[in-house]
Amino acid sequence: MKVICVAGYKKTGKTTLVTRLVKALSEKGSVGTVKLMFHHRFNPADTDTGKHFDAGAQGVVAITENELVTIKRNPNLEEALNSLADMGMDFAVVEGAKSSRLPKIVLGGAGGDENISNVVARLPERADWDINELVNLVLKQDEWVTLGSLIMKVKSNPDIRFSGGIATFTGIVRQVTGDAHTTALEFEKYADVAESAMERICTEMKQREGIIDVVMYHRAGLIKAGGDIVYIVVMAGHRQELFVTLVDSLERLKEEVPIWKKEFTIDGDFWVHDKTQE
Incomplete structure (x- = not known):
């Protein structure tokens, strides 16, 4: 988007x-x-949705003949x-x-x-x-990508009629690793080179028997602990090839895509020189 x-x-x-x-x-x-x-x-106190919200509802969904409106806190x-x-x-x-x-x-x-x-x-x-x-x-602007948007993209593939399942992977910033406590990770990538490498991986994975579609996305910049880093979505005819391809796609992304990682911890920060994206 x-x-x-x-x-x-x-x-x-x-x-x-x-x-x-x-x-x-x-x-x-x-x-x-x-x-x-x-x-x-948006929802005044004298409306039914406003009364629901003011009573303590964390979310209110209003449905009219032509609209669906979601009202949320925070x-x-x-x-x-x-x-x-x-x-x-x-x-x-x-x-x-x-x-x-x-x-x-x-x-x-x-x-x-x-x-x-x-x-x-x-x-x-x-x-x-x-x-x-x-x-x-x-x-010309960069894409705003979510896991949901990638799933929507895969589902728009006309060959979905041959699919028996969709599997996804979401890599997040791990906060605790042994005695280390990570507050954030920062990723840098050669945009064109990294995107081309991911596109190549997806194209090659789609050549496998039973694989209908593969898409992936890796974020750049500073990502706080718990934040999403990478998404991979695979659509296949059967579960046997589905999960194997999901794992293989992740491993190839880690090995082949030029992305560098800086880790911020409570004890200081440092660049991680191997290309690990988990």
Whole structure:
């Protein structure tokens, strides 16, 4: 899923730009949006969903004739984007979130704010923007990947009719290893080389008898203890070849994909020079 953020001060045309982007991107795939509403409440206290929520429900799902709305406690932007990716969205447009690390199209005076990071375009407010140029900019952004989005991708394979099962692997940051306590891991990779290596592994694994599809993804950057590092999804006709291929795919990823790991512990930090991704 490609993600772009539209940021700016009030009355700069953020919503207008978002709606134009959504319309244009919808011609290329499915689009989801995120609207930051810190000074509003989506389910007022006098509504039934509001009463459920105020009574202590951790989550409330409202169903209308045309909508399904999920209301949860402890909201955050990452979880919102994860939910859109899990739905199988191809694009996500975020309105607001000036302080996030997301790639941003910044409108008007906010473009001069040094505290706004990862700016990919600066535009005048309420102007005749070149939407086609902005769509091409969105298409160049990195993918936002979740395990759910990879499963959705595999399930969209027309050969799923030959499948008897899907198996997944999720590697996470292990916090305790013997006497060592890890607080985070940082991964660096040669983006193009690493992606090409993973694509090659998936292509070769799909040549095996009974294997219908294989996809994998490895995150980069700083990941805190318990956070997801790597996903592998395998779809096969039968369980016998399914689990063997899942394990073999993981081992090949560890051995063949150029990714370096820095470990942060309570006793200090260091680079791990072998290519271990667990």
